[in-house]
Amino acid sequence: MKEYKVSFFSKFVLTDGHTSMTQEEIHSSRLVKLFAYLIINRNMSCSIDKIASAVWGEEQEVNIFGAVKNLMWRLRKMLKSKWPDEQFIVTYSGSYQLNPELNIKADYSEMSRLAAKGHASDDPAEKARLLSSSLDIYKGRFLADYDSEYWIMNIAEHYQNSFVALSKELSYVYRELGEYGEIEKVINMATEAEPLDEELWSILIRTYGEEGKYKKAEQIFHSVSDNLYHTLGIGPSDALKKAYEETISQLRTAEVDIDSVMETLQEENKASGAYYCESGIFKKIYELSMRRLARFGVSIHVGVITIRISSRKRTDPPEGDLLESGMALMKESIIESLRTGDVVARCSRNQFIILLPACKYEMGELVVKRIFKNFDQKKSSGRFNKSFALREMPGMADKSFGDYHGANIGPDAFRVVVNSCDRGGAVEGYIAGVAVDKPVRFRSASQFVSEINNLLDKIGRPQQNTVMRRFSGDSDGRSANWQYSPVIYHPADEIEKLTGKYMTFDIRFTGRNNSTWQGRIFAENGEKAEFTSELDLLHKVEKIFDGI
Numbered sequence: 001m002k003e004y005k006v007s008f009f010s011k012f013v014l015t016d017g018h019t020s021m022t023q024e025e026i027h028s029s030r031l032v033k034l035f036a037y038l039i040i041n042r043n044m045s046c047s048i049d050k051i052a053s054a055v056w057g058e059e060q061e062v063n064i065f066g067a068v069k070n071l072m073w074r075l076r077k078m079l080k081s082k083w084p085d086e087q088f089i090v091t092y093s094g095s096y097q098l099n100p101e102l103n104i105k106a107d108y109s110e111m112s113r114l115a116a117k118g119h120a121s122d123d124p125a126e127k128a129r130l131l132s133s134s135l136d137i138y139k140g141r142f143l144a145d146y147d148s149e150y151w152i153m154n155i156a157e158h159y160q161n162s163f164v165a166l167s168k169e170l171s172y173v174y175r176e177l178g179e180y181g182e183i184e185k186v187i188n189m190a191t192e193a194e195p196l197d198e199e200l201w202s203i204l205i206r207t208y209g210e211e212g213k214y215k216k217a218e219q220i221f222h223s224v225s226d227n228l229y230h231t232l233g234i235g236p237s238d239a240l241k242k243a244y245e246e247t248i249s250q251l252r253t254a255e256v257d258i259d260s261v262m263e264t265l266q267e268e269n270k271a272s273g274a275y276y277c278e279s280g281i282f283k284k285i286y287e288l289s290m291r292r293l294a295r296f297g298v299s300i301h302v303g304v305i306t307i308r309i310s311s312r313k314r315t316d317p318p319e320g321d322l323l324e325s326g327m328a329l330m331k332e333s334i335i336e337s338l339r340t341g342d343v344v345a346r347c348s349r350n351q352f353i354i355l356l357p358a359c360k361y362e363m364g365e366l367v368v369k370r371i372f373k374n375f376d377q378k379k380s381s382g383r384f385n386k387s388f389a390l391r392e393m394p395g396m397a398d399k400s401f402g403d404y405h406g407a408n409i410g411p412d413a414f415r416v417v418v419n420s421c422d423r424g425g426a427v428e429g430y431i432a433g434v435a436v437d438k439p440v441r442f443r444s445a446s447q448f449v450s451e452i453n454n455l456l457d458k459i460g461r462p463q464q465n466t467v468m469r470r471f472s473g474d475s476d477g478r479s480a481n482w483q484y485s486p487v488i489y490h491p492a493d494e495i496e497k498l499t500g501k502y503m504t505f506d507i508r509f510t511g512r513n514n515s516t517w518q519g520r521i522f523a524e525n526g527e528k529a530e531f532t533s534e535l536d537l538l539h540k541v542e543k544i545f546d547g548i
Contacts, residue, residue, distance in 0.1 A: 001103045002016055002086075002103065003016065003017075003103045003104075003105065004016050004102060004103065004104045004105070005017075005104075005105050005106075005107070006039055006104055006105070006106050006107065007107045007139070008036065008106065008107055008108055008142050008143055009107055009108070009137065009138050009139040009140055009141070009142060009159070010139040010140030010141065010144050011023045011024075011139075011140075011144070011145070012026075012032055012035075012036060012143060014035075016083070019082050019083065021078070021079070021082050023145070026078065028074070029145075029146065030055050030056075030071060031071065031074060031075055031078070032143075032146065033054060033055050033146060033149065033152075034051065034054070034055050034071055034072070034075055035075055036143060036146075036152075037051065037054040037055070037151075038089065038096065038097070038098040039098055039104060039106065040106075040155075041098075042097070042098040042100065042102075042104065043100070044097065045090075045092050045095040045096065045097040046095055046096055046097060047094060047095045048064060048065055048068045048094055048095065048096075049064065051068050051096065052064045052067065052068055054149075054151055055068075055071065057149060057150070068096075072089065072091075072096060075089070076088070076089055086102075087099055088102065107137050108137075108142065108155075108159055110137055111134050111137040111138060111159070111162070112134075112162075114130050114131075114133050114134035114137070115130075115131065115134040115162070115166055117130050118130030118131040118134060118166075118169075119169075124173055124176050124177055125177065127173050128170060128173045128174060128177060128179075128182075131166055131169060131170040131173065132170060132186075134166055135163065135166055135167060135170065135186065135189075138159065138163045140193075141156045141159075141160055141193075142155050142156035142159050142160075143155075143156065144156075160193055160194065163190065163193060164190050164193060164194045164197060164200065167186050167187060167189065167190035167200070168190075168199065168200065168203065170186050171183045171186050171187055171203050171207075174186070175207075175210075180207050180210055180211050183203065183204075183207045184204065184207060184208075187200055187203050187204045187207070188204070191204070195227065196227070196228070196231060196232070198224070198228075198236065198237050198239060198240045199239070201220060201221075201224045201240060201243075202239060202240050202242075202243035203243075204220060205217045205220055205221055205240075205243045205244055205247050206243050206246070206247055208220065208247065209246070209247030209248070214247070214248060217244065217247045217248070218244075218248070221236070221240070221244040221278060222276070222277070222278055224236065224240065225278045225279075225346070226346065229327075229346055229348075229349050230320065230321075230324045230327075230349075231320070233320075233348075233349040235278075235279055235280075235346075236278065236280070241278075241280045244278075244280075245280075273335040273336050273337075273338060273339075273340065274334060274335045274337075274338035274339065274340070274342040274343060274344045274354070275340070275341075275342070275343050275344070276331070276335055276344050276345070277343065277344075277345050278345060278346075279345045279346065279347050279353070281345070282343060282344075282345035282347075282353060282355070285343050285355060286302075286355060286393075289355060289357060289393065290393065300355070300356065300357050300358070300359070300392070300393040301355075301356045301359050301361060301364040301390055301391065301392055301393065302353065302354070302355055302356070302390070302391055302392075302393055303353070303354045303356065303364060303367075303368060303388055303389065303390045303391075304347065304351055304352070304353050304354075304388065304389045305330065305334065305351065305352045305353075305354065305368070305371065305386065305387075305388045306350060306351045306386065306387050306388070306389075307323075307326050307327065307330055307350055307351075307384045307385065307386045308350060308384065308385045308386075309322055309323055309326070309383060309384060309385075310382075310383060310384055310385045311383060312383075322383070323349070323350055325380065326350075326380075326381070326383065326384040327346070327349075327350065327352075329375060329378045329380070329381055329384075330352060330371075330375055330384075330386070331344075331346070331352065332378070333371050333372075333374040333375040333378065334352055334354065334371050336374055337367065337370045337371040337374050338354065338356075338367065338371070341357055342354060342355060342356055342357070343355040361390065361392065364390045365390065368388045368390065372386055372388075391511060392511065411433070411434060411435035411459055411488065412456075412459070412508065412509045412510075413433060413434075413506055413507060413508040413509070414431050414432065414433040414436065414452070414455070414506065414507050415431070415432045415433060415495050415496075415498050415504065415505075415506050416429065416431055416448075416500075416504070416505050416506070416507060417429050417430050417431075417432065417439075417498050417499065417500035417504055418500045418501075418502045418503045418504070419500050419501045419502055420501065420502055421502050421503075426443070426444065427442070427443070427444060427445060427448070428441075428442070428443050429441070429442060429448075429500055429502075430442065431448075431451060431452065431455065432490075432495055432498055433455070433490075433495060434488050434489065434490050434491070434492055434495055435459050435487060435488055435489065436455060436459075436489065436490075437487075437489050440454075440455060445538060449534045452507075452517075452534075456509065456512065499524070503523075503524075504524050505521055505522060505523050505524065505541065506521065506522040507519060507520075507521050507522075507537070508520050508521075508522070516532070516533040516534060517531065517532075517533060517534050517537060518531065518532055518533075519531060519537075521537060521540055521541060529543070
């Protein structure tokens with residue numbers, strides 16, 4: 001008996017080995033869907049209603065019976081032109097069926113058959129052969145040109161998921177056999193079908209690590225991270241980060257000479273700009289910078305650059321694609337404008353974060369302006385608004401200062417002792433701290449604010465971001481010396497013993513941006529609150545203590 005083979009993956013093709021009928025030859029999408037539906041359901045008769053639903057969907061013609069009959073006549077005529085002696089379609093009362101006597105083998109059935117045999121095999125080599133043969137049959141999505149049809153879509157999703165699952169299973173078998181090159185081939189094909197499957201990318205990254213291809217692993221990780229931001233607006237999963245981190249850590253697992261280690265760690269290309277990395281790697285570098293800050297006391301600034309779409313044209317691509325093009329321009333501008341020792345990472349769908357070691361605030365502003373100037377010179381950059389925020393990295397508090405209700409009693413923290421207060425606004429007390437030589441008294445809220453600013457200027461941290469700072473020499477009255485380790489006059493336990501007749505609270509400062517204060521306040525009853533300005537601080541104190 002003559003055997004017919006039909007392919008559904010990617011394009012529709014029917015062949016007996018000598019004569020073929022292709023999707024392109026059929027010309028009509030309705031004829032392709034009709035013939036495909038009959039073949040898929042060849043073990044049953046198909047009613048006119050079901051055929052009409054498969055071919056026309058929701059756009060069914062008024063005379064369904066006549067439309068199906070006419071289309072069936074056209075299909076029979078086309079088949080007769082190829083195989084004049086073969087009867088392909090059997091007519092029943094109110095239904096049609098592909099001739100059950102025909103010997104037809106479909107590619108999806110063969111794929112499933114080989115996969116089942118592969119699953120059942122206990123021999124790794126035989127399992128790999130069968131699973132590989134199964135995967136070779138998959139040439140693309142099931143009837144790819146028509147997979148928006150509801151019944152085709154479900155079948156297409158099923159076999160694409162099967163293809164991805166088989167790829168993962170085969171990669172584990174190849175790992176057992178030590179066939180890392182084969183894993184690369186399999187996973188690269190699978191990622192073309194499912195580019196957002198992070199497990200596939202994790203397998204590939206680990207494979208590169210096992211082959212010693214650490215640079216490739218790093219490139220893949222960054223590329224996938226960018227794609228996730230672009231398509232889903234999210235960063236890589238913890239599992240993908242773990243795969244990358246464990247792959248890089250393999251550098252430490254083997255005993256090698258120092259020259260080999262240095263060669264492996266060496267950048268492939270000569271660095272010409274900022275170091276771009278994924279946000280998880282940026283976090284590690286940030287933590288390392290915090291340690292360096294604690295040891296050397298250098299000024300380090302962190303900036304966040306944000307872009308947004310300012311205008312759109314009717315001919316523009318989708319919003320996500322347009323924003324991604326702007327992010328690509330900004331990434332290029334940042335890398336070109338920063339030094340080789342600076343670090344940049346993408347931290348959200350429309351933001352980058354940069355780390356500027358040994359950089360003063362004013363220099364950081366100039367750096368960002370240079371980035372924006374570079375960006376503005378690029379084609380299509382005018383379609384985007386841009387903004388930035390710049391902050392000094394906070395120093396790591398000395399643990400010897402102790403802790404009071406969660407507030408570090410360090411050089412950037414004060415204890416405020418209030419001895420009296422009335423409804424008229426008169427208030428009296430003093431400010432003390434480990435870095436305050438002698439208590440500083442105040443007799444009004446305005447004097448309190450003024451004295452706090454004076455103390456912060458004298459101590460040198462946190463530094464105001466709106467004044468010219470100096471890192472050596474005396475203050476000229478308009479600027480102040482930045483200090484990582486100010487002079488400590490009192491132990492923490494001495495400051496903690498100070499209490500006021502009316503109230504006592506601690507203030508921990510994290511910044512003085514835009515000529516105002518930021519930080520947290522801590523009450524002696526354990527309550528605490530964030531504040532963003534001097535006025536906000538006074539309001540929070542009033543709320544905590546039920547009226548100042």
